[in-house]
Amino acid sequence: MATSGVLRQLMYTAHGPPLSALAMRSGTIPTPGASEVLVKFLASPINPSDINQVEGVYPKSPSLPAVGGNEGLAEVVQVGRDCATDLKEGDRVIPRWSCLGTWTSHLASDAGNFIKLPGDVDPLQAATLSVNPCTAYRMLHDFCQLQPGDYVVQNGATSAVGQAAIQLAKVFGWKTINIVRKRPEDQAKGDAEMRAHLQELGADHIVYDDELMEPDTRALFKETRPRLALNCVGGKPLSTLCKVMPQHGTVVTYGGMSKKPIMLPTAALIFQDLHFHGFWMTRWNDTTDLAERQRMLDTLLDLIRSGQLATRVQTHALENWEEAITQATAPYKLDKHVLVF
Known part of the structure; x- marks a missing residue:
């Protein structure tokens, strides 16, 4: 035909x-x-x-x-x-x-x-469906056993993966600290729109990347003690994030949008005992049984139908x-x- x-x-x-x-x-x-x-x-x-x-x-x-x-x-x-x-x-x-x-x-x-x-x-x-929501789902589930009320911190929170991670964390009972770049002064309206959009998705905290070492932000990390960090930026921003992570936390890198190499503070490895992993959705797809992938897709499709993921x-x-x-x-x-x- x-x-x-x-x-x-x-x-x-x-x-x-x-x-x-x-x-x-x-x-x-x-x-x-x-x-x-x-x-x-x-x-x-x-x-x-x-x-x-x-x-x-x-x-x-x-x-x-x-x-x-x-x-x-x-x-x-x-x-x-x-x-x-x-x-x-x-x-x-x-x-x-x-x-x-x-x-x-x-x-x-x-x-x-x-x-x-x-x-x-x-x-x-x-x-x-198959790239960004799946990436967020796997990183939230595969690297540490998060408990209800646990905190996840992520940079690149406005990315499609970041937005999916906010929604999925809310569904599964976890809270998020979301690191973003501040818009230029001439884009103040866009900055307000960004914050409102992330909050609507379920973001619990929004932090600008140049405020990570500020006393209020350090106090937030000390209080919430995020167990998992998701990194798509790399470079100096990740080094700074490591400095405020609690001991025994897990850091998963899935991107390098800064195009700068990852530089880890020595203290992060020795004294904080942070655990570092990389994740690539393509590799997971290539090496994982189709039935397991189908179970993940079915879960995400149900969340889309219910309006909890978009x-x-x-x-x-x-x-x-x-x-x-x-x-x-x-x-x-x-x-x-x-x-x-």
């Missing part, structure tokens, strides 16, 4: 800055092979790792030429004649692996490269990809920018 329409893809043939490396390409919609399914993408987010892949600085990247994007929600439109799968036309799916290339209107790929999702979840929430989204038509990339890579944003087809 032929599929009508035109294939539209955002591709790169060489690594470099996204606005110069990426280009729109049109073509014929592929016919799925005998063991493949053809899917039509509905929405695909722009994540920092996607940008890093285009730039050529990410540890796992597709071969060139490549279609950008790793995450998204698609609909099955055709199943190969000999495809051994329970997928059928109309099913909604997300990629099981990274590097499939999701900034595309259509993709023909092996049926095993997709995970079926229920059709009753908001498409934009489903499209943004990603704040701004959509862009694929043809407006340059505007989307520019906004997705701008500082001080609260929205997840998503391409729609």
